[in-house]
Amino acid sequence: MTQPSRAKATDISRVGPKSRDCFARAQFVFPDGTARVTIERDPTPRYIERGMGSYLFDVDGRRFLDLNCNFTTLIHGHAFAPVVEAVTRQIQSGSCFANPTEGEIELAELLCSRIPHVDRIRFVNTGTEAVLFAVKAARAFTGRSKIAKLEGAYHGAYDWVEVSQAATPQNWGDSTAPNSTSFYRGMPASVRDEVIVLRFNDAIGARRLLSQHGHELAAVVMDPMPSRGGLTRPMPEFLSAVQETARGNGILVIADEVLNLRQGFQGASARYGLVPDLVAMGKIIGGGLPIGAIGGRNDVMKVFDASAGRPLLPQGGTFSANPLSMTAGLAAMRHLDHSAFAHLESLGSVIRDGLARAIAKRDAPLCVTGAASLFRIHPMAQIPNDYREAYPTPAGAALMKELTRFFAQNGIILPIGAAASLSTPMELADAEFIVDVFAGFLDSYDSLMDSLESRG
């Protein structure tokens, strides 16, 4: 495959005139010109015309290797032929019904047979909803209302899991007993009071806080490798501390695998030895269409059972288990076999090892985290263990912005402050190109730091 050459004459890190026109129009209809807060803008977002395989094409006709993959969703890249065919076939027969379809059974069968501890499943439309219903299911099962969660971990837009998602050095509090911080102005104090915050990889803190609040906690919400929290590997002693203390106190373990299910054929909990009672899924299981799913142990999932009248937890949704998402998800997941995961794993290793070698060679104060098809570059020499350690200084944040610009200039979309992700159409040449571009960035590192420092 031919790669765009490095350091082009035109600076394509700046968006083109058509993107600028779109953004000008968008100012009249969206609060800040964008339809979601997570859109990257510098200061103008890049508008996309189409995607194909691992590439994005913007409205100005520029091509980019896509390491965002719609926030890690598109594990087969864009316009994956089996998904396109399946969805085209389905939409000709109708897009949604009030009745169930066979497609939902097929996708459920695949997930229940693949993901350990998922005996039964329910579909929703987003990862947010999946986490929301998992938390509610834990409450309905235990009769308790509080939850514990990890500082800095992102779980979507449900108030309770938003607590301490954006904690800062100014408000995160004691290193051994984190504050429960508001995510938005006006967040009810009662919500904060219902959430106990743990630090990722702090086994002693997890044992202490979960035991102390054990009688009132319905669940501990765990992402085995929180992307925005640092994309750091979980220490085995931390996972066992959480798991044992939760079990000992009747607290359910909810694994949020909305993002990290892509870490392997059986997902991330299996990879790291976490045994969840409930699993929240999303992203890859919809093949690029909106989806979420709550899976778990049979006895816990009984809270959704309406066969004998009103269930402990009613769960519906106009578009839940809609046939388009079911059929797209099934096509994508069927093609995610062991060899697809092995391919992604090997590309990920080539990239992470290559980036680490480039850093070591230049003794640059950066590091790389991640696993499987995910990686994240940090502006610090020491690999962070948790959200606090991964929290960048203002100079570090500015450096990461420059890195993203440099990647864009070389035809690669690299997310800032979150996981970069790979897709099955990527090849070894793409992995090598990513490493090569990064090495080019490091070559200009000293002069860049000088100019950042002189800018203050």
Ligand SMILES: Cc1ncc(COP(=O)(O)O)c(C=O)c1O
């Ligand atoms: C770990 C995790 N949980 C939940 C969500 C929310 O999913 P959605 O954006 O589909 O609502 C995300 C989204 O990025 C996520 O990464």
